[in-house]
Amino acid sequence: MKYSFLLPFVLLTYLSVGQQISNPKHVAQDPSFTRKQDGSLVLSWVEKQGDTVLFFRKIWDKTRQSWSSNELIPIHPEASTHAEGMPKLSYKADGTCILMFELNKPSEKSRFSGDLYYAMEKQGQWSKAQTIHRDTTAGLSHSFGKIFPLANGEVGALWLDVKLGPKGRTLVYAATSAGQGFGEMRVLDKQTCECCRIDALADNQGNIDLIYRDLNDLGERDMAYIHSKDFGKTFTPPVTWMADHWQVNACPHAGPSLVRGPHGLEATWYTGASSGSGIKWAYQDKKELILHLKGDKYRQAQLASNAHGEVALVYAQIKQEGERYFKQIGMYVKDQQGKLRHQWISDSIADCSYPVIHWNGKKWLVAYESWIGEERVIEVREVK
Numbered sequence: 121m122k123y124s125f126l127l128p129f130v131l132l133t134y135l136s137v138g139q140q141i142s143n144p145k146h147v148a149q150d151p152s153f154t155r156k157q158d159g160s161l162v163l164s165w166v167e168k169q170g171d172t173v174l175f176f177r178k179i180w181d182k183t184r185q186s187w188s189s190n191e192l193i194p195i196h197p198e199a200s201t202h203a204e205g206m207p208k209l210s211y212k213a214d215g216t217c218i219l220m221f222e223l224n225k226p227s228e229k230s231r232f233s234g235d236l237y238y239a240m241e242k243q244g245q246w247s248k249a250q251t252i253h254r255d256t257t258a259g260l261s262h263s264f265g266k267i268f269p270l271a272n273g274e275v276g277a278l279w280l281d282v283k284l285g286p287k288g289r290t291l292v293y294a295a296t297s298a299g300q301g302f303g304e305m306r307v308l309d310k311q312t313c314e315c316c317r318i319d320a321l322a323d324n325q326g327n328i329d330l331i332y333r334d335l336n337d338l339g340e341r342d343m344a345y346i347h348s349k350d351f352g353k354t355f356t357p358p359v360t361w362m363a364d365h366w367q368v369n370a371c372p373h374a375g376p377s378l379v380r381g382p383h384g385l386e387a388t389w390y391t392g393a394s395s396g397s398g399i400k401w402a403y404q405d406k407k408e409l410i411l412h413l414k415g416d417k418y419r420q421a422q423l424a425s426n427a428h429g430e431v432a433l434v435y436a437q438i439k440q441e442g443e444r445y446f447k448q449i450g451m452y453v454k455d456q457q458g459k460l461r462h463q464w465i466s467d468s469i470a471d472c473s474y475p476v477i478h479w480n481g482k483k484w485l486v487a488y489e490s491w492i493g494e495e496r497v498i499e500v501r502e503v504k
Contacts, residue, residue: 138467138490141178141190142167142498150206151487151498153478157213157269161480163487164193164209165498172197175207175219182481193219194246200224200234203420203474204317204373205264212296213273217241220252220265220277229259236262236279240301252277252294252302261289264375266318270295271326271351277302278318278330285311288335291318295352309334309358313341317375319387326351331378331387334358339367343376343389345404362402366393377422382429382456386410388421399435401452411452411460413437419447419473426479429456434465434475434486446471449488451503465501466490472499 142148146167154162161180166173175195179188199207200222207221217240224234235256239249253262265279274296280289284307291309294302313333320330326349334344343361348354361376376389385404391397399413399421413421417438425431431454436447449466465486466472475488484503489496 138499138501140490140497140499141165141187141487142176144495144497145169146174147496148498149474149489149496150201150203151474151476151489152206152208153476153485153487154209154211155269155478156211156215157273159481161478161485162209162211163187163485163500164207165487166199166201166207168201173199173201175199175221177209180480180485185480185482194239195219195221196223196237196249198223200263202373204315204375208265208267210267210269210275212269212275215242218267218275218296219246219249220267221249222263222265225258227259230261232263233259233261234263236265238267238277238301250301252279253281253292253305255282261314264315264317266320266330268320268322270322270328271324274298276320276322276328276352278308278320278332280312280314280318281305281307288312289314291332291346293352293355306355308346308355309344311335311337312344313372315371315373319376319378321378321380321385322352323380328352328355329378329380329385331361331376331389333372333375333389334360339369340365341368341372342366342391343387345387361387361389361404362400362407364391364393364400365395366391368392374419379423379425379431381425381431381454386423386425386431388423388433390419390421392416399433401433410454410458420475422476424477424479424484426484430454432477432479432484434477434488436473436475436488439468441468447473449473449475449486451477451484451486453484463503465503466499 150166164177175193237249288311292305294305316333318332328348344358374390388401399418401411421435433452471491490499
């Protein structure tokens with residue numbers, strides 16, 4: 121296996137000054153990237169004004185190489201904002217924007233129960249939010265949703281639904297149709313980890329690839345992979361991406377990230393397995409790791425790829441200076457030959473977390489939460 125301290129690294133040569141995009145008077149969190157069907161890059165995030173949740177987006181203009189103004193998106197004022205199930209956006213080919221968010225509804229049966237909602241924007245007008253699931257019985261849990269564009273111009277959705285087996289929760293899938301919202305859900309896995317985000321990709325050849333944290337009968341919470349080769353009509357049974365054999369009687373709250381690189385699918389995830397904890401980055405069906413950041417000080421790994429055959433990994437690392445603890449955002453870029461370069465993205469003066477990354481056509485854009493004193497903002501940096 122390849123480990124971080126054995127690889128020949130080259131420092132990245134370009135790092136922009138961070139651009140603060142959120143209101144410093146609010147508490148900002150949960151950055152997320154998506155793309156419109158025309159290729160425009162969209163960044164969304166949450167701001168809290170007291171107990172009220174506000175949701176914003178801004179669009180990257182490819183021609184001008186600049187951001188649009190912040191746009192407020194209507195959302196329930198008590199929407200859930202935890203990072204593994206944050207509000208998020210996706211787009212149909214006809215320009216319809218879909219918002220997905222969770223709404224906690226604690227009950228005597230479960231303090232974690234709640235519903236998963238979506239709303240649709242057509243020509244600047246937002247519909248009333250509705251649940252993506254049909255069963256809205258109190259005390260059930262529907263959460264940790266993922267939405268992503270499909271090759272037919274529609275949007276697919278994955279989320280964790282109610283418990284069907286002796287433990288864990290179900291992984292389900294649904295898709296929109298022309299001019300309509302989401303249809304009936306289908307169960308893809310009857311027993312998964314209860315509390316980690318899901319990631320998924322779709323291409324024009326009919327492939328849908330998804331990865332998530334599973335839960336087997338032995339109590340192991342390793343990454344599982346499911347594939348469709350017919351545009352979502354059928355899906356394969358789940359298989360383990362890599363057997364970490366991590367057994368923990370708790371919710372890791374640490375989902376994986378998946379991209380399609382020049383040599384196939386690549387994934388990254390966190391594991392607390394005694395055989396080798398930390399962030400792992402690996403190709404599909406290969407035992408050798410691309411990178412292993414060893415230990416429990418590495419968190420929140422996310423991947424992105426570009427048309428040049430590069431794949432980038434961003435993550436947060438816990439550090440200490442004297443009695444001060446903080447998290448710093450790091451980044452690796454892998455070229456087509458597999459050579460890795462590294463750079464620190466955030467300043468050590470701030471406590472930073474939950475990075476996300478996307479390619480804007482010329483540079484990498486990295487967005488993350490940044491704490492300095494009492495100020496918590498969303499910051500964006502450009503990296504060549």
